[in-house]
Structures are given as structure tokens and as C-alpha cells.
Amino acid sequence: MKRILITGASGFIGRHVVASLADQGYEIHAVDLRRGPSAANVIWHETNLLDTKQVSDLFRTILPTHLLHFAWYAEHGKFWSSPLNLDWVAASIGLFKSFAEAGGRRAVFAGSCAEYDWAGSEPLVEDKTPCEPGSLYGGCKNATRQVVQSYASQAGVSVAWGRIFFLYGPDENPNRLIPSILRPMLEGKPGYCRSGDHVRDLLHVYDVAFAFVALLQSEVKGPVNIGSGDRITLGEVSRRVARIVVREDLLTVDRQPPTPENPAVILADVNRLRREVGWKPRYDLTSGLEQVVASMGHPPTLK
Amino acid sequence: MKRILITGASGFIGRHVVASLADQGYEIHAVDLRRGPSAANVIWHETNLLDTKQVSDLFRTILPTHLLHFAWYAEHGKFWSSPLNLDWVAASIGLFKSFAEAGGRRAVFAGSCAEYDWAGSEPLVEDKTPCEPGSLYGGCKNATRQVVQSYASQAGVSVAWGRIFFLYGPDENPNRLIPSILRPMLEGKPGYCRSGDHVRDLLHVYDVAFAFVALLQSEVKGPVNIGSGDRITLGEVSRRVARIVVREDLLTVDRQPPTPENPAVILADVNRLRREVGWKPRYDLTSGLEQVVASMGHPPTLK
Numbered sequence: 001m002k003r004i005l006i007t008g009a010s011g012f013i014g015r016h017v018v019a020s021l022a023d024q025g026y027e028i029h030a031v032d033l034r035r036g037p038s039a040a041n042v043i044w045h046e047t048n049l050l051d052t053k054q055v056s057d058l059f060r061t062i063l064p065t066h067l068l069h070f071a072w073y074a075e076h077g078k079f080w081s082s083p084l085n086l087d088w089v090a091a092s093i094g095l096f097k098s099f100a101e102a103g104g105r106r107a108v109f110a111g112s113c114a115e116y117d118w119a120g121s122e123p124l125v126e127d128k129t130p131c132e133p134g135s136l137y138g139g140c141k142n143a144t145r146q147v148v149q150s151y152a153s154q155a156g157v158s159v160a161w162g163r164i165f166f167l168y169g170p171d172e173n174p175n176r177l178i179p180s181i182l183r184p185m186l187e188g189k190p191g192y193c194r195s196g197d198h199v200r201d202l203l204h205v206y207d208v209a210f211a212f213v214a215l216l217q218s219e220v221k222g223p224v225n226i227g228s229g230d231r232i233t234l235g236e237v238s239r240r241v242a243r244i245v246v247r248e249d250l251l252t253v254d255r256q257p258p259t260p261e262n263p264a265v266i267l268a269d270v271n272r273l274r275r276e277v278g279w280k281p282r283y284d285l286t287s288g289l290e291q292v293v294a295s296m297g298h299p300p301t302l303k
Numbered sequence: 304m305k306r307i308l309i310t311g312a313s314g315f316i317g318r319h320v321v322a323s324l325a326d327q328g329y330e331i332h333a334v335d336l337r338r339g340p341s342a343a344n345v346i347w348h349e350t351n352l353l354d355t356k357q358v359s360d361l362f363r364t365i366l367p368t369h370l371l372h373f374a375w376y377a378e379h380g381k382f383w384s385s386p387l388n389l390d391w392v393a394a395s396i397g398l399f400k401s402f403a404e405a406g407g408r409r410a411v412f413a414g415s416c417a418e419y420d421w422a423g424s425e426p427l428v429e430d431k432t433p434c435e436p437g438s439l440y441g442g443c444k445n446a447t448r449q450v451v452q453s454y455a456s457q458a459g460v461s462v463a464w465g466r467i468f469f470l471y472g473p474d475e476n477p478n479r480l481i482p483s484i485l486r487p488m489l490e491g492k493p494g495y496c497r498s499g500d501h502v503r504d505l506l507h508v509y510d511v512a513f514a515f516v517a518l519l520q521s522e523v524k525g526p527v528n529i530g531s532g533d534r535i536t537l538g539e540v541s542r543r544v545a546r547i548v549v550r551e552d553l554l555t556v557d558r559q560p561p562t563p564e565n566p567a568v569i570l571a572d573v574n575r576l577r578r579e580v581g582w583k584p585r586y587d588l589t590s591g592l593e594q595v596v597a598s599m600g601h602p603p604t605l606k
Contacts, residue, residue, distance in 0.1 A: 139453030150442030
């Protein structure tokens with residue numbers, strides 16, 4: 001029996017990973033501060049991962065063979081520079097050590113496109129683009145990766161590191177781009193896209209979750225970009241949202257000069273994900289956005 | 304009053320730093336598992352730095368303005384790959400956060416030449432040679448640096464990171480090169496130098512301590528190599544040791560092919576240390592070795 005421990009299991013990505021793994025032959029140990037929905041094969045653990053004692057007890061009790069680590073400080077707007085990032089480096093390293101000591105064999109971590117140097121050429125390639133993070137968040141993710149990867153082989157653990165790009169989906173934080181445009185337009189109020197000319201790599205959160213499951217079940221090691229590989233401007237994303245709800249009249253798309261924190265282009269090279277992991281997205285952007293609109297109770301027939 | 308907290312204060316480098324700072328106008332808080340010698344202005348704290356509660360209490364009580372962080376797992380032969388390196392990443396990051404929260408202003412950390420990629424060109428230059436550590440120890444030091452440097456400016460702390468190369472001096476671990484040759488020869492037994500053709504950068508531990516004090520008192524930020532800048536083979540080092548004790552007859556110098564863990568050359572570029580910090584060594588290698596021999600009770604007149 002494969003026993004998997006999933007951290008951040010109630011979170012924006014984690015909850016879909018738990019659902020996706022439920023019928024794949026795992027005994028699932030879902031860990032978060034708050035329990036998510038009950039399901040067959042899923043055992044919930046309300047654990048504070050910043051408490052080293054709770055973490056080592058958890059791993060010693062469960063003895064998981066597999067690990068998916070999503071938990072991190074993620075409060076919108078604050079996570080880029082919060083000192084709590086430092087606590088999550090320490091917690092993630094300690095957690096990985098506990099996993100290895102408990103005999104764990106395969107681990108996949110949630111990394112970030114923020115580990116890359118954003119000032120160089122695009123797309124961002126795992127083994128080519130330098131990791132020179134411009135943010136505390138990116139620096140902390142990258143440092144965690146370095147420790148985990150340095151320790152992995154001697155600890156006998158196969159480790160992959162999924163670098164998440166930009167994601168969207170149902171129940172997103174209302175301050176993020178798509179809900180911040182969609183919600184007012186659904187109420188007949190103006191929608192505003194600030195950096196309409198910036199190119200980003202967007203992936204539906206279901207696909208992000210599926211990609212992590214595929215990565216877990218592959219034998220690929222090291223960093224893997226979790227993205228769509230598709231270039232799209234945030235202005236075009238906003239226009240598609242407006243089109244779906246038939247309120248293009250309410251949308252204003254603005255332009256902003258690029259900054260180091262908000263560069264003109266952030267795009268994933270997805271060759272490793274496509275060729276080595278053998279995974280591709282189920283949602284294209286339009287069907288993904290339609291799904292989001294539907295999840296907000298907006299009748300799709302309006303379109 | 305400047306209040307400095309020194310970790311690893313009883314250690315091979317730390318004890319000399321404490322002595323060197325004692326008449327420099329600091330209130331010195333020396334932290335280690337075991338107390339070192341009493342001295343004016345020095346307050347000892349027997350603290351386990353792997354205990355997060357003890358660390359946060361320590362910083363909240365002392366409110367140090369300055370920090371010198373030497374403590375790390377350093378057992379000869381084992382430190383390169385010990386899982387305890389992971390604990391010291393977490394401890395060092397937590398300690399730095401506590402220092403910042405307590406209003407600390409200037410911190411210097413003990414880094415290592417093991418942070419660099421040893422497969423490239425020599426000498427190793429702070430802002431030029433890539434940091435691609437080949438060991439768990441180097442990976443963990445480098446990851447700690449990345450987190451500390453990412454957090455420093457927003458935390459209002461000026462941080463320098465002294466990368467230690469190869470050091471020697473009185474009371475070295477008997478298994479390290481110089482005592483491993485010197486001790487048998489002083490007893491009339493054969494001395495054996497294994498990798499006689501390998502070039503290293505050696506600095507006397509007193510000079511390493513003085514360099515850290517100079518770095519602390521400078522305004523230099525970021526990584527600074529703590530080395531001599533001098534090329535010398537380990538065979539030549541061994542021959543000088545043998546010459547000082549007049550037992551060249553007992554010395555065998557062997558040769559080994561270089562490996563990734565033991566490359567042909569590890570040499571510091573010391574331009575930052577010389578020009579920006581404005582420091583240079585007091586000991587040349589021969590006088591440093593004579594001092595080591597003298598510290599072992601060997602009469603220097605024998606020479």
C-alpha cells in the first residue's frame with residue numbers, strides 16, 4: 001500500500017490533488033490546519049507544520065512512502081515579502097528530513113516561477129535559466145529546493161520540484177486578477193485590468209493539481225515547470241472573461257511599464273512537463289474561464 | 304553601547320573572535336553549548352541554538368545590535384554530508400529572524416568556499432564564480448545565505464557573509480592535515496601527506512578571526528572570501544612543517560588524482576577582502592606554522 005502525506009491539503013491546489021488521488025490506490029493522509037471534505041481513503045490530520053514536534057510525530061506515526069508538499073505562507077499580496085517565508089523554509093526542510101527518516105521514497109514539492117531570474121530571456125527553462133530570485137518568497141523557495149535536492153540522493157528519496165507559474169480557478173482569492181474583474185462585471189460594475197500588455201503563463205488549478213499527480217507518479221527528478229507554455233497577455237485574458245459574461249462594455253484594459261517585480265513576460269518552457277512527465281493540460285484558457293464563470297453560479301447559456 | 308552576540312563562541316574560530324573583540328568597546332554575549340574562558344566585557348550563555356524557544360528568548364533578552372554567527376555542525380569528516388546540516392539551516396534562519404526582530408543592525412555569517420562550484424576556473428570570485436555546491440554542507444550554507452541576503456534589506460540589517468577557505472592553527476582537530484603530519488613527526492614517527500599536488504588557500508585561524516572582526520566593523524555587504532589569496536600545494540605545506548621540526552626525513556608526500564570533492568585547486572580571490580574591507584593577514588604561512596609548532600610545546604630553538 002502506498003501511503004501519501006499531502007500538506008496544504010485544504011488549500012487552493014491541495015484540495016484538488018486530494019480529490020484526484022482518492023481513487024488511485026493510495027492511503028491518503030491529508031494535512032492542514034483545517035480539515036477538508038471527507039472522502040474514501042482520506043485521513044485528515046489537523047497539524048501545525050510550523051511546530052517541529054507535531055511534524056516529527058506525524059511522520060513517525062504515518063510512515064508515508066510518498067509526500068506532496070504544498071503548504072507555505074500564501075496570503076495574497078503579503079506572501080512576496082513576509083518574514084513568515086523564513087519559517088516555511090525551516091519547516092519544509094525539517095519536514096523533508098522527517099519524511100526521509102521515516103523511510104519515505106518519493107517526494108514532490110511545490111516550487112515557483114519566482115525562483116528564476118526574471119530579468120533574462122523567456123521562456124524560463126529549468127536547467128538553463130539562472131535561479132536569481134528577486135523576491136523574498138522566491139529566495140526562500142529556491143533555498144529550500146537547494147537543501148532538499150542536496151540531501152535527496154543520500155537520503156534515498158527521489159525528489160521532483162514543480163515550479164508553479166500563474167494559476168486561476170474556482171474559489172480564487174477575490175483580489176486576484178480574474179475574480180477582481182469577473183465579480184464586478186457580474187454585478188454590472190466596471191472591470192479593470194491594470195497591466196494589460198503583460199504576458200503571463202496561466203494554468204487552471206485543476207490542471208495544476210493533475211500535473212502534480214502526474215509528476216508524483218513519474219520518475220522525473222529535479223525542477224519541472226508547471227505551466228501551459230502558452231503566451232497570453234493579461235488584457236486578452238480579461239477580454240475573454242468579459243466575452244464569456246457578455247460584458248465587454250464594462251471592461252477597461254490599461255497598460256503599465258514593466259518593473260523587476262512585474263516584468264513584461266513570464267512564460268514557462270514546458271518541454272520537461274510534456275516530454276519527460278508526459279502530461280498536458282485538459283483545459284484551454286477559454287474552457288477554463290468558462291468553468292470558473294460556471295462555478296460562480298453564472299448560467300453558461302448566457303454566452 | 305554596541306552589544307554583540309557571537310555564536311560558536313567556544314569554537315575553533317569563535318574563541319579568538321571573542322578575545323579579539325574584548326577591548327573594542329562591545330558588550331560581548333558569547334553563546335555556545337559550553338562556556339569559554341571568562342574575560343572582561345564577556346557574558347557567556349550556554350544555549351542550544353537548535354532549540355527555537357531558547358534562541359528567541361536569548362535575542363529578546365539581550366537585544367544585540369551586532370551578530371557574528373559561527374555555530375554550525377562541524378565534526379571533522381562528517382560535516383560534509385551529515386543530515387544535521389539541515390537543522391543548522393533552519394536554526395540559522397530562525398536566529399537571523401530573531402536578531403532582526405530584536406532590532407539588530409549588523410550581522411556577519413560564517414560561510415564557506417564550499418558554496419562555490421569547484422569544477423570551474425580558479426581563483427573563486429565572490430560575484431563571478433557560480434554557487435553550485437557539490438556537497439550537502441555547501442548546499443546548506445549557500446541556501447542559508449540566500450535566505451539571509453533576501454531578507455536583510457527589508458529587515459533593516461546590514462549583512463556580510465565571510466566565506467572561509469582552509470584554516471589551520473593551535474588546537475586543531477588531530478585528524479586535519481597539519482596536526483596529522485606534525486604530531487607523529489614530533490614523536491619520531493612517519494608523517495604522510497596524501498594529496499601533495501593539490502593547491503589550497505590556507506589562513507591561520509587567528510587571521511580568520513581578525514578578518515571576521517574587520518568585516519564586522521566594515522560596511523561591506525554580501526559575500527567576502529576569507530582567504531590568503533596565496534597558492535600553495537599541500538605537499539609544500541607538509542615540507543614546511545617538516546622543516547620547522549627538522550624531520551624532513553620522516554615525511555612522505557604522495558599524489559592523488561583530483562576528484563569533484565577534492566579538486567586540484569581551491570583558491571580565494573581576495574580583492575574584496577583586501578580592497579573593500581581593507582584587511583590583510585598578519586601571519587604568512589611559515590610564521591603561522593611556527594606558531595602552531597610552538598603552541599604544541601615544541602621548542603622553536605630546535606629549528
